[in-house]
């Protein structure tokens with residue numbers, strides 16, 4: 022472990038209440054933290070100000086505390102604007118970004134998409150020299166290179182970010198910082214050396230590694246991508262689909278120990294649910310991680 026980067030992070034978005042998928046994700050974060058000797062930071066990822074709600078921010082802390090999780094540091098992206106502006110300026114000075122005025126409709130009509138349905142932006146505005154104006158997005162000049170890394174669970178992986186996402190956005194047209202930019206900036210400046218997250222974000226890794234390098238980070242964080250809990254139809258649990266929330270289950274009378282045991286069983290760590298403390302749950306996941 023690099024002493025400059027002693028943290029891993031649990032990083033939910035306050036765009037809905039936490040659900041069972043978040044519990045599993047948190048268990049992986051805490052299990053990996055113990056396994057590899059990292060400390061845990063809670064980061065509230067409210068970069069999408071159009072969807073973030075104060076009530077959900079308060080609920081994140083309450084729900085985690087009710088389950089028994091503790092953390093050593095906490096941050097919230099809406100307080101990090103100065104950081105994002107400063108780091109963006111580094112990229113601008115290196116001529117690694119450009120402004121883009123493509124509408125959402127035009128972007129979807131003129132670019133291919135990857136297997137996750139994400140745009141692979143081909144660089145329509147790259148040579149136009151548009152000003153960094155309010156209603157313009159800001160895109161990164163993604164290099165055409167193979168990025169190799171070793172995922173702590175999935176092993177050696179290779180990806181060319183040019184093929185995965187092309188020139189991805191760092192700021193959107195309404196002035197909001199994107200997930201991709203905000204997390205790389207925060208991981209860099211918040212001492213995060215280990216990123217633990219769901220497999221649905223695996224294809225964000227190569228672009229985040231090259232972006233971190235471009236910002237001046239000497240070595241990228243380690244990555245561990247974990248499987249997701251799926252619903253009975255095989256789809257991932259999502260806040261948008263109104264998956265039952267932790268507080269919904271709590272209000273219906275379920276104990277934290279019962280919920281933790283059920284999540285561990287659902288994820289395949291137990292043959293059937295039993296009552297588990299948060300520490301027992303973390304140990305269970307830790308022992309099954311490798």
Ligand SMILES: [Zn+2]
Pocket residue numbers: 120121122123145146
């Ligand atoms: Zn454009």
